[in-house]
Amino acid sequence: MRSVITRALLIAAGLVTVVSLAVAGFLLFTQAGAVAAAADQRDAAVVAAVLAVSSDADDVRGTIARTSAGAQGRLSVVLADGTRLGAGGGAPVVSVDGAVVSVVPGAVPFPVGAVLSVLGVSVVALGAAVWLGHRPFTPVLRALRVLASSAGRRVRLRGPAELEALAASINEAAEQTSSLLAKEREMIADVSHRLRTPLAALRLDADAVGPGPVADRIRSAVSTLGHDVDRIIQELQPSEGSAASTCDVASVVETRMAFWSAHASNQGRMLEVDVGEPAWVPLAPDALGAVVDALLENVFRHTPPAAPVGVSVVRHAGWVTLVVEDGGSGVADPSSALHRGSSGGGSTGLGLDIARAAAEATGGTIHLERGRLGGARVRLRFGEANSHHSPASPRAWRLWRP
Known part of the structure; x- marks a missing residue:
């Protein structure tokens, strides 16, 4: 029974853990994408700030090189005279005095470390859920063990109301069975005792038949039947310590x-x-x-x-x-x-x-x-x-x- 409960708890907690990991992974990945987009916006803003005070190609080119997006070849600037500085040709992000700053979105890195941390916490929570989930079943398991070990004797247990009712039903059935067995033994003993009278009459009649093989067989059969009746009566009496x-x-x-x-x-x-x-x-x-x-x-x-x-x-x-x-x-x-x-x-x-x-x-x-x-x-x-x-x-x- 304990193993069945453990499997049920593992299945339920495992499903919750899988759903939690999927949701957490999606949220972490979405957050990582938002962080990367904000970083590209900041790089574009830095370049736009330089363009606002200077249109010198060397100054702008140096600023592009110092940004993360520019170093990765994803940021470019098209000056008012049509000169392209930097690599990439992404969507325009900002425009300053006729110059346009463009950024190509970069690949969003999967947050492996964060997901592993969530997985570790989920595993610990799964073990705790199984351990805590067993606690409400402890009285049930204890009562079932009492039921299993009460063969041949009256069941006494404290536990859930349903199991207490089951124990009461078992006790009632055992009492009825014992009563029926006692009545059956009494009936067999009574019938056996009543058979002794006609057997005694048969034995006297057999003795009166006289000698001969038929009479001998009748006497033998009556003797055997009388012996069997006596044996039945003796076996109905409780005997202790008798050897096999x-x-x-x-x-x-x-x-x-x-x-x-x-x-x-x-x-x-x-x-x-x-x-x-x-x-x-x-x-x-x-x-x-x-x-x-x-x-x-x-x-x-x-x-x-x-x-x-x-x-x-x-x-x-x-x-x-x-x-x-x-x-x-x-x-x-x-x-x-x-x-x-x-x-x-x-x-x-x-x-x-x-x-x-x-x-x-x-x-x-x-x-x-x-x-x-x-x-x-x-x-x-x-x-x-x-x-x-x-x-x-x-x-x-x-x-x-x-």
Whole structure:
């Protein structure tokens, strides 16, 4: 902001300086011309005074030689008898007893010294104008610095009325945001607590079903859902000083695929899983498990039962890549697929949003492409834990080839 003000002051003061120099130069040049004309008049008057008392050619010639205009060859005299004395043939200036004194105007010298003096004064005035021009903006700049450094806390500043009103608006917006966030947390906590009652009933019903693979899957799903509800409630509670969690992507994927493999087997899907070597990322196991479940739930919900599914994990150059692809028809609207709540196809878009948030939390990216199986491929790049890697940019982008 200070540089913008400086440039504005320099432009304004510079224009004033240029105009001042032009006017001063014109006036000085005009004055120099007037001084030169007056000097020629004085030289002509001196010669005319000699002619008034003597018409001797030698006396007049000597007088002409002693004048500046005569020495420069610009002054001449024509005596009454027609004799021309001196050089030049300018316009008549004065006539005495039939003798005519003429002067040729000389070149007017440009006043370089005076103009340089005016230029020096103008430069000093320009610097003073810029320095003094900054003073009225000092409260504005101070208030803007306070605004810029008040992120995450209440803004308190004294300055122009407009900036004080802006600070009040920012404080009001921050308070409304905090209130909305608090209400949202309360709502999520309330809904989560209310889910515990039907979950308890489902758990009892699942236990009453008896043994068998179907009953085991129901019990596993109910247990997972109950665990997720408990985790949501715990995360809503403020926690201080907790250490950052890490997990092995390969291990988490293997654990979650135990559930999804059974589901794929029931539908007759071909499922390919390749997790490779251990790969640690700075995420909690539950958070990464939620990502895997969200992506695979999208596949099982939006592709035909016979469509193949592939899941792989690759570790390379400080990045851990999780790939989930399918043999379905692909994403109907790739341009909006990574926007929360607008994925299309009857979906809420939360699955991809959960995956995107987890990847970005590690400094990684999410990519939506066409996979080798013919359908959609979601490729998540997680920053490896305790590893240096170049920043990934952009954070989220879409690539879809027909």
